[in-house]
Amino acid sequence: MRVSLKDVALHAGVSIKTVSNVVNDQPHVTPTMRARVQKSIDELGYRPNLTARHLRKGRTGIVALALPELGNPYFAELAAEVVDAAAEHDYTVLLDHTGGRRDQETLVSQGFRARVIDGLILSPIELEAEDLRQRAEPVPLVLLGEREYDLPYDHISIDNVAAAREAVRHLISLGRRDIAFLGARRGRSQPAHLRLRGWREALDAAGLVADHRLVAATDGWGHADGAAAMARLLDAGHRPDAVFAYNDLIAIGAMRVLSERGLRIPEDVAVVGFDDVVEGRFGAVTLTSVSPDKASIARMAVESVLSQLNGAPRHQARRIHAGYSLVERESTLGRG
Amino acid sequence: MRVSLKDVALHAGVSIKTVSNVVNDQPHVTPTMRARVQKSIDELGYRPNLTARHLRKGRTGIVALALPELGNPYFAELAAEVVDAAAEHDYTVLLDHTGGRRDQETLVSQGFRARVIDGLILSPIELEAEDLRQRAEPVPLVLLGEREYDLPYDHISIDNVAAAREAVRHLISLGRRDIAFLGARRGRSQPAHLRLRGWREALDAAGLVADHRLVAATDGWGHADGAAAMARLLDAGHRPDAVFAYNDLIAIGAMRVLSERGLRIPEDVAVVGFDDVVEGRFGAVTLTSVSPDKASIARMAVESVLSQLNGAPRHQARRIHAGYSLVERESTLGRG
């Protein structure tokens, strides 16, 4: 069995409370006493029982992070950043993944999966505002990602519209005119709408037509979905001279298909992705991509949870934009 | 504040324990009583406080998973599998990452990072046997990965030597003779030694020389490390006709350098990786790779932790081999 305060107290010949005071660095403990108790603590190898502490104090030191899928390197990289950011505050991260399914996301938001947590950082895909409106859970919640809700929860993301606009403007500056968008989620009410809006706005601003036939829906957000969408576009007889993808995986899947069809990147088709995952930096053609500042997203998410825990007013939600940059690589090199 | 058993008991006009019995589906509760209490539970929206339950029962329902780096898709994919496997047993996963550093790995193994866990699944990189020998922690531990220790802990991995042998044998069967190995960790006592041994054994068995000049060390396990190692090899005047990499990321990094130097894959240089990460299936040249059965690794790891929790003898450790297969793709296509 584990060593408890009681054992240490017995060993040191003092009261339980005194040991507790030493452990918690309370004032009003004489150096002598502190030393004596510390000795017993060390000898017995005492370590506080966080469960008990939590029961008493109402804190666990754990924040949950619920992501659509860990297999997507963007989320994996983000998770790593969150773990680090949490560690800075002596917090650990409990990981959950929802598969981007609405029922799972709802369950997680209501605390059904993990109930021993101080806060929740959730990156929703299909969750609807109404699902959250019914949330009775007192646990602080922070939302990440592209979905926007008019609800009293902090929301952290980059300015997706502006970032998408910048990406497409970059393609236009290279002289591209027929710019496809890959990755509007098929059959969804909110299909990647912010990035799609940025695409449209950039085209409008340049006096180009936003041809909806160049918008290809996908079922998911992986390589295979990008490949399928690209193939569909080409099979339908379209030959865009540039592609802006919802994310890097879709872009990479698309690039694969483009080269299978004998199209050169960037000469024939320039490609821009979104997320700046490591993978995009090492393909045969490196990928130009919008690079969200993952570290600061993670940091702000953790800080939001902690500030809510420390009594920040929960009714006024903040919409926080993290930084981003467009990283240009081979897939948009030179003039097309 | 949250609703507790006490509140429900008051509301229903019964004792706390009776409510507890209803909640836990204990026998010896009359249907009438059960209905009455259930009504109060529903009306008040009671949900058990897991922290208190855990304090009482000594279990938290959380297993920790400590990985070297989440940024590596192999580990991210594995983490996703572990989360799923744990969920099947109503367990959630607490994620930690060690950066593959020995001090972090030691801390994690001793429970310093996360102290609210029922078990720990650890994938060590630099941890030494002595670090674990001093482990006093009563929490069940399972080890994953290539490192082998003669210690009383279950260890789950694939048969790295056999898998590496098979990969290299495949290259030999394509007529390749000068087969490089990329990824022995530089300056380490146990540099990827199992996969390296498989490489050597396959060459020996085929009557080929295992030329140690074709073994290139790396600093880490990422794309950049593979690229650097490949560049170093080529710069030194070596021109292998095949490359076997410690993992897919290193392989992909190497492929990038190979094509930069105008070498064709697989015509000039065939490449085999290890891990079968999704990324390898969507490059310009898809990557042949050893594919460990991640799902069953995850499942067995979780089951090992749970069986230890349920009193399985801890002194006799098991060495468990999961399945794997060699998936052939474009990077080793046809005859060279």
Place this chain on the structure above:
DNA sequence: CGTCAGCATTACAACGATGCAAAGCGATGT
């Protein structure tokens, strides 16, 4: 009608830690 078996319900203690308030103790002032 009284007794007892047997099930339903309850009271109490405990898991380990901490907040609060009271008790202990040495030093100081008169």
Place this chain on the structure above:
DNA sequence: ACATCGCTTTGCATCGTTGTAATGCTGACG
């Protein structure tokens, strides 16, 4: 020598839940 002050140390209750043991109650049986 004694009252007082102030810091150190302690005892007790408590967080929400569950295991154990005791109690209450109903109905069957003699």
